[in-house]
Amino acid sequence: MRTVLSRAQSLGARLYTSVILLIWISPNTVLGHALLVDSTPRQNEELVTPPKEIVLQFNARIEKKVTQATLLEGKDHKIKLPPIPEDKQGPPERLVVPLPKLGPGSYRLEYRVLAADGHTTPGLVRFKVSAPREKPPEDPSGGGPK
Numbered sequence: 001m002r003t004v005l006s007r008a009q010s011l012g013a014r015l016y017t018s019v020i021l022l023i024w025i026s027p028n029t030v031l032g033h034a035l036l037v038d039s040t041p042r043q044n045e046e047l048v049t050p051p052k053e054i055v056l057q058f059n060a061r062i063e064k065k066v067t068q069a070t071l072l073e074g075k076d077h078k079i080k081l082p083p084i085p086e087d088k089q090g091p092p093e094r095l096v097v098p099l100p101k102l103g104p105g106s107y108r109l110e111y112r113v114l115a116a117d118g119h120t121t122p123g124l125v126r127f128k129v130s131a132p133r134e135k136p137p138e139d140p141s142g143g144g145p146k
């Protein structure tokens with residue numbers, strides 16, 4: 001009887017250890033997801049100069065080769081993007097999306113990245129390019145109130 005009891009106890013101890021291990025491991029598993037931690041332009045940023053690229057910074061390494069990205073202008077006008085470079089020299093958590101020449105407008109980049117843990121994560125970065133400010137009419141007298 002004693003042996004049965006001690007066996008049950010050791011099984012219980014093992015289960016307990018497993019549960020502790022699972023709790024301890026799972027935050028790391030969640031971190032395996034590629035979540036956006038920073039971007040250039042930032043979310044909802046308004047720019048005067050159109051950006052030449054969008055830089056996405058994730059919390060985990062991503063498979064750059066299989067990244068999908070779509071740029072939309074206004075309501076749903078799709079803008080063709082050049083292929084995303086592999087960027088082997090860059091950090092594995094960073095993705096650089098080159099952009100074509102952009103005019104003023106509201107843009108959103110929709111992306112889907114594959115993290116090293118095998119999970120794909122969709123995301124979205126919105127930004128605006130404002131129209132260049134109209135230059136004030138030239139005043140040969142040198143300006144100032146009239």
Ligand SMILES: [Cu+2]
Nearest residue numbers: 032033117119
């Ligand atoms: Cu994941």
